[in-house]
Amino acid sequence: MPENETEALVAYVDDLLKATSEDKIPWAPFNPTTFIWDRQTPPEARLILQRIERTVITGSKVVDGTKVAVTGQRYFHVLTVTTVGKDSFSVTVNGQTEDPRINEKLGAIYDSISVGIVGKKLDFLRKTLPK
Amino acid sequence: MFSILAFVEAKRAAIAATEAAKAVKLQSMSGELIEISQELQGFKPGITFDAAKAIYGEVLFKLQRVMAPFEKDSGLHSQIEAVVAALETAHEALNRVLPADPSKENVAPDSVYYGVEDQFSMLNGHIGRLLGLVEQQSVEKRK
Numbered sequence: 509m510p511e512n513e514t515e516a517l518v519a520y521v522d523d524l525l526k527a528t529s530e531d532k533i534p535w536a537p538f539n540p541t542t543f544i545w546d547r548q549t550p551p552e553a554r555l556i557l558q559r560i561e562r563t564v565i566t567g568s569k570v571v572d573g574t575k576v577a578v579t580g581q582r583y584f585h586v587l588t589v590t591t592v593g594k595d596s597f598s599v600t601v602n603g604q605t606e607d608p609r610i611n612e613k614l615g616a617i618y619d620s621i622s623v624g625i626v627g628k629k630l631d632f633l634r635k636t637l638p639k
Numbered sequence: 640m641f642s643i644l645a646f647v648e649a650k651r652a653a654i655a656a657t658e659a660a661k662a663v664k665l666q667s668m669s670g671e672l673i674e675i676s677q678e679l680q681g682f683k684p685g686i687t688f689d690a691a692k693a694i695y696g697e698v699l700f701k702l703q704r705v706m707a708p709f710e711k712d713s714g715l716h717s718q719i720e721a722v723v724a725a726l727e728t729a730h731e732a733l734n735r736v737l738p739a740d741p742s743k744e745n746v747a748p749d750s751v752y753y754g755v756e757d758q759f760s761m762l763n764g765h766i767g768r769l770l771g772l773v774e775q776q777s778v779e780k781r782k
Contacts, residue, residue, distance in 0.1 A: 538743075539688075541735045542750045556747045561732070562757040586753055 514607045521587075521601070521613040524555075528620045535621045543621045552592040559618050560584045562604065585614035662780035664708065665773050671705045672770040679763045684752045688738055691751050695733055699726055702766070714776055718769045725762040732758035 509517070527533050535543040535557075542558040566580040585603040590596060603611030678701075681694050702722060709715045736754035738744045744751075 537739050538747050539736045539738050539750060539754075541754055542747055544747060554746070556750070558747075558750055558753055560753050560757070561735075563761055588747075588749075 509606065514610075517601065518607065518609055518613065521610055521617070525613055525617045525620065528617050528624075531624060535625070537625060543618070543625075554590045554592060556586075556588040556590075557614065557618055557621070558586045558588075559615070560586060560604075583615060585611055585618055587614055658780050662777055665777040665780065668705045668709070669770060669773045669777060671701060672766055672773065675701050675705075676763055676766050676770070679759055679766070682752065682756060682759050685748050686752050687744055688733075688736060688741070688751050691733060691736075691755060695729060698762075699730075702726065706769075712776075715769065715772055718765070718772055722762070722765045722769055725758070725765045729755065729758040729762050 524533075528535065533545050535545045538544045538556070541560070542556060544557075545555045547553045547555065560583070561581050562584055563579050564582045565577045567578040568575050569578050570576075587601040587603075588598060589601075590598040601610060601614070603614050675698055678694060678698055682691065706715075706719045706722065710719055712719075732755040736751045738750075
């Protein structure tokens with residue numbers, strides 16, 4: 509991706525992170541590793557953010573004189589934005605293939621949503637306790 | 640003297656029969672592993688949670704059945720353990736994409752695929768390695 513497009517994407521993800529941190533986006537859990545936001549005001553759109561665990565090569569070691577790869581688990585994030593309507597359009601931002609900053613920022617959005625949802629669940633549970 | 644020779648010969652024949660039976664079992668295991676590997680290739684974008692769970696259940700059952708007789712086999716033991724560990728990892732990945740509302744699963748159609756693809760590929764890789772070892776043993780037993 510050209511540098512100016514990458515910078516524009518980083519800025520977009522930054523704005524999304526800011527809005528999420530300020531609790532301006534009502535993200536909802538779709539499954540234990542995916543959140544969804546259905547934007548109701550024009551342009552109507554659906555945002556899907558998923559955390560994915562993948563095996564990656566983290567280094568190498570020598571075993572019996574042969575160099576072998578060392579693997580480990582890493583989290584990547586995929587953001588899919590789809591417009592709703594007859595001319596629907598979809599963009600997928602894959603944290604594994606884009607600039608590493610994008611994966612990092614998408615991860616920060618994911619963590620922010622998780623913390624917010626856990627907080628809301630705990631608030632709800634506390635309200636159900638006898639006074 | 641003749642009875643000792645007859646005993647040695649009978650023992651040799653019994654060992655040869657056991658090895659031949661093992662070679663047949665290994666050959667049949669190899670065929671089943673190829674079939675299981677092909678089933679795992681059913682994981683494609685758009686797969687639903689129920690379809691993924693069905694493939695996992697089928698693969699789990701078949702693998703446990705074909706691997707059980709060779710669990711203590713010195714040449715296959717460690718690779719069988721690797722397959723079992725990969726099965727557990729795949730199961731954990733599947734649990735991480737369990738939809739909160741199954742009726743709305745089509746809202747994020749690739750969510751299951753993205754969430755389990757890596758773990759099921761790794762499982763298939765371990766099955767491939769086990770298949771290689773089984774084929775190697777099968778050839779050696781037939782010699």
